[in-house]
Amino acid sequence: MGELAVLPVFFALKGKRVVLAGASERAVWKAELLNATGAQLDVIAADPCDAMRVLLAACPNAQLVERTWQPSDLPGAAMALVDAYTDDEASTFQAAAKAAGVPMNAIDNPAFCDFQFGAMVNRSPLVIGISTHGTAPVFGQAIRGRLETLLPANIQAWAQAARRWRARVVPLDLPFHARRRFWERFSERALGVSDMPPRDDEFEAFLDSAKSDEAVPTGRVTLVGAGPGDPDLITLKALRALQGADIVLYDNLVAPEIVDMARREAQKIDVGKRGGRPSCKQDDITAMMIAFGKAGKRVVRLKGGDPMIFGRANEEIAGLVAAGVPVEVIPGVTAALGAAASLQISLTERNLARRLQFITAHAKDGRLPEDIDWAALCDRGAATVVYMGVKTMDALVAKLLGHGMDAAMPAVLVERATQRDERRIVATIADMPAQAKLAHPDGPCLLMIGLVFAPLLIPHAEAAGAAALYT
Numbered sequence: 001m002g003e004l005a006v007l008p009v010f011f012a013l014k015g016k017r018v019v020l021a022g023a024s025e026r027a028v029w030k031a032e033l034l035n036a037t038g039a040q041l042d043v044i045a046a047d048p049c050d051a052m053r054v055l056l057a058a059c060p061n062a063q064l065v066e067r068t069w070q071p072s073d074l075p076g077a078a079m080a081l082v083d084a085y086t087d088d089e090a091s092t093f094q095a096a097a098k099a100a101g102v103p104m105n106a107i108d109n110p111a112f113c114d115f116q117f118g119a120m121v122n123r124s125p126l127v128i129g130i131s132t133h134g135t136a137p138v139f140g141q142a143i144r145g146r147l148e149t150l151l152p153a154n155i156q157a158w159a160q161a162a163r164r165w166r167a168r169v170v171p172l173d174l175p176f177h178a179r180r181r182f183w184e185r186f187s188e189r190a191l192g193v194s195d196m197p198p199r200d201d202e203f204e205a206f207l208d209s210a211k212s213d214e215a216v217p218t219g220r221v222t223l224v225g226a227g228p229g230d231p232d233l234i235t236l237k238a239l240r241a242l243q244g245a246d247i248v249l250y251d252n253l254v255a256p257e258i259v260d261m262a263r264r265e266a267q268k269i270d271v272g273k274r275g276g277r278p279s280c281k282q283d284d285i286t287a288m289m290i291a292f293g294k295a296g297k298r299v300v301r302l303k304g305g306d307p308m309i310f311g312r313a314n315e316e317i318a319g320l321v322a323a324g325v326p327v328e329v330i331p332g333v334t335a336a337l338g339a340a341a342s343l344q345i346s347l348t349e350r351n352l353a354r355r356l357q358f359i360t361a362h363a364k365d366g367r368l369p370e371d372i373d374w375a376a377l378c379d380r381g382a383a384t385v386v387y388m389g390v391k392t393m394d395a396l397v398a399k400l401l402g403h404g405m406d407a408a409m410p411a412v413l414v415e416r417a418t419q420r421d422e423r424r425i426v427a428t429i430a431d432m433p434a435q436a437k438l439a440h441p442d443g444p445c446l447l448m449i450g451l452v453f454a455p456l457l458i459p460h461a462e463a464a465g466a467a468a469l470y471t
């Protein structure tokens, strides 16, 4: 093991005497913390602040002793803290605590401390402590914030169930392996993707599966939306699913940073198309997921944007359901909404778009689909987002103009929406194919069409003024 700056240990203080010498404002939080542990708290201070008086008045296990602390206060205490005004006082207190054999902390003065208080995440009985060894408490707090977001919402209920169920497991005197399996099943469920609170009737199920030797954990597949590219746009639920996965099957549209969010030990499999290499066939992907699911693996199928938007999710879901593998879907931010956010244009601006439509311009054979509703696309009161619309853009625009779309209808092509190298091309619909060719887009693109995009074409026009222009 490399250097360990401090040893994390967890003190059980219930019923034990703790001395807090001094009571300025900064000692109040420590008093509150110690009181929450159930300690017998002696606050010794000649001039306690008002907040301390108020706090202690509400704490039956705490007493306020209004005088200066003395070395004789320390013997027999489980822990001692000093809220010292000077280094001299901190040093004197440290010597007195040492003589009494009591571990001590000088608040906000790491040079005189036997131990430090770190930041913490409290889901009692689960408690997570974070230390920067006194170097950067604010950094510790920021890490605490990050951990808070990673923990499943029901983790405290699971920690409480662990306490209850331990009392039931111990008397059963199970063999070591069965006991271990019980707690493995328990942890899998507690940290699993479904994020459900424990039910008391699950105890027996865990026990049964722990007792049977060949018990295979039930696998499952989660279709997860990875969002449009910016890694910060994935959901907390998606992050948790990634961190609980044994296998991650990802598409080429998914940013590498997001694939990296998966557990380090997870097997990551690229099932997308890149550099001319053919992608895995849809049937092969479904078959792979079924096989892994049946082998008890937790599989995450990671898809760009939202899995339910032009993602062939139904085929995968139907295959899994038919094979009896449990499946779940976690939504993501679809590309259109990512693009709207970066353009800062509402797709449903009241006066300009009463309707929003997502279409694909790419049929199974790679050509423009035959059955597009042209009247709907030419509706001046609609905003249209075309997915997979680059290859067939010439044909699409010719049809739109042929069906009566105004040649001056504003359009924007957004490439790699929300990613660092996002690009946009703004043009009238009639000019867009030529402009797009000049720009040579090589990333995923959305073609967005409608009066709501007029402010991009005429940068200084008020949206309402632009509407007037085009009506």
Ligand code: SAH
Binding pocket: 228, 229, 253, 303, 304, 305, 306, 307, 308, 309, 310, 311, 333, 334, 335, 336, 338, 386, 387, 388, 389, 414, 415, 416, 417, 418, 419, 444, 445, 446
């Ligand atoms: N399920 C995805 C869409 C998959 S279809 C979603 O909800 O976003 C693939 C098409 O999505 C691409 O051809 C492109 O039109 C669009 N797309 C995906 N990510 C994009 C991005 N970051 N910027 C622009 N278009 C994107």
